[in-house]
Amino acid sequence: MPKKSSKQGATESARFEGRARLLAWYRRERRDLPWRRTSDPYAIWISEAMLQQTRVEAVIGYWQRFLARFPDVRALAQAPEQDVLAAWSGLGYYRRARALRAAAQALVERHDGEFPRDAELVRELPGIGPYTAGAVLSIAFDLPEPLVDGNVARVFARWFAHEADAVATQKWAWERARELVPTGAGAGEWNQALMELGATVCTPQRPRCESCPVASSCAALARGVVARIPRPKVRPEPVDVELVAWVVERRGSILMEERPADGRMAGLWQVPTVQVSPARPELFPSRLALEIEPGPELGVERHAITRHRIRMVLRRGEVGRASLPERLRWIPRDEVTALPLTGMARKALAQAFGIGKRPSGG
Ligand code: SF4
Known part of the structure; x- marks a missing residue:
């Protein structure tokens, strides 16, 4: 040695x-x-x-x-x-x-x-x-x-x-x-x-x-x-994402959507949400397979997940009496927070209904 x-x-x-x-x-x-x-x-x-x-x-x-x-x-x-x-x-x-x-x-x-x-x-x-x-x-x-x-x-x-x-x-x-x-x-x-x-x-x-x-x-x-020390990381370019989140209420219940069983935030719940973009500017939630009558805008929430900078517009909506597609459910207002919610859903519920929000996350 x-x-x-x-x-x-x-x-x-x-x-x-x-x-x-x-x-x-x-x-x-x-x-x-x-x-x-x-x-x-x-x-x-x-x-x-x-x-x-x-x-x-x-x-x-x-x-x-x-x-x-x-x-x-x-x-x-x-x-x-x-x-x-x-x-x-x-x-x-x-x-x-x-x-x-x-x-x-x-x-x-x-x-x-x-x-x-x-x-x-x-x-x-x-x-x-x-x-x-x-x-x-x-x-x-x-x-x-x-x-x-x-x-x-x-x-x-x-x-x-x-x-x-x-x-x-x-x-x-x-x-x-x-x-x-x-x-x-x-x-x-x-x-x-x-x-x-x-x-x-x-x-x-x-x-x-x-x-x-x-x-x-x-x-x-x-x-x-x-x-x-440490060397600064090379950060990936941020990606802007624009969402419309539908706030739909009926007789004390809120329309909620369960996310698919695979992909990001699988199985968590959110208010029905659709992505809009310059290439796909429609407000109407064709992805949800449900007619929603658009109402007034309620506000805007911002959220960040990894490199995605999300701007979410909250919009009130009405739905008719048609039966709900799979993954959409009416949830009584006082039971909503018992669901596993996405971070964005908690922000949306806090802004639209004053339902308490916890620290941010995915
Ligand atoms: S704080 Fe970190 S850099 Fe500063 S003296 Fe201590 S170990 Fe070294």
């Missing part, structure tokens, strides 16, 4: 100190989040799945409601899919909610409803990748499993001044995570300290290096390259 130079030795000892400082900082400064007060792997798993969707502040309420409704693996495994989607409604990326339920069913079938303490077995569960497996096993059981999310990749890349594109950085960050995760006790705390540093101090824009516990060993800070 090549001998280390005195400069390398000094750098490593500074990093070693940085690790100790990072852990001391985490014990002192960490945010008091409800999933940090439990070692229940199920509760931690659900929090991790939700935290991949939205901000911590928004997750708290969702997590508490979800656990109240599905308190353990068996309850989630037995729940109807529509109930799980309804509890997830507003978080977006509904495939993840379906995968949670499928993984709960697999846990019941293969592991008697318990999380196995084995990373390979956990990664074989539907929808659970290396990050989630690492998070659940290290945080709930303190097993020496590494993890890398966007925060951890950024912290490592700056701490070690690794300048590369996002894909190469992820791969490299996993190698660092495997090297650095404590092999005895403390993996859960170490992983959480890295994520916390990335979420609160070493943030994507304007990191607070002056308050950073690893500043004295941070290579990017020493070399003045913090702003260059």
Whole structure:
């Protein structure tokens, strides 16, 4: 093995100190989040799945409601899919909610409803990748499993001044995570300290290096390259989408549409909605196979999903007594929020009827 130079030795000892400082900082400064007060792997798993969707502040309420409704693996495994989607409604990326339920069913079938303490077995569960497996096993059981999310990749890349594109950085960050995760006790705390540093101090824009516990060993800070790491992503061109959402009421019920069983937001509910475009400017919802008499415009809502910038015009409409086509149903007004709704549907219902809305999502 090549001998280390005195400069390398000094750098490593500074990093070693940085690790100790990072852990001391985490014990002192960490945010008091409800999933940090439990070692229940199920509760931690659900929090991790939700935290991949939205901000911590928004997750708290969702997590508490979800656990109240599905308190353990068996309850989630037995729940109807529509109930799980309804509890997830507003978080977006509904495939993840379906995968949670499928993984709960697999846990019941293969592991008697318990999380196995084995990373390979956990990664074989539907929808659970290396990050989630690492998070659940290290945080709930303190097993020496590494993890890398966007925060951890950024912290490592700056701490070690690794300048590369996002894909190469992820791969490299996993190698660092495997090297650095404590092999005895403390993996859960170490992983959480890295994520916390990335979420609160070493943030994507304007990191607070002056308050950073690893500043004295941070290579990017020493070399003045913090702003260059990570490399900015090349964003795809936004796509403008224009929708007309029909607000149709009859005797205390609202006309609702279930989205098809495949494609985006499959199986979720919305007010009947059609896309219009310069090439297809008709207001009339031929896609819905239903005659709707157009009424006045009620307002405009905006929404963003991935690169789609959506402008949704809400328009009141009337329908005759004809029977409804498949996927359209009259839903009593006070039962609408029990449906798994799209984020746009919640905006439309809030604007048209004052029915409460939750934080945005798909
Ligand atoms: S010193 Fe700054 S760039 Fe380096 S890890 Fe800390 S916050 Fe990030």
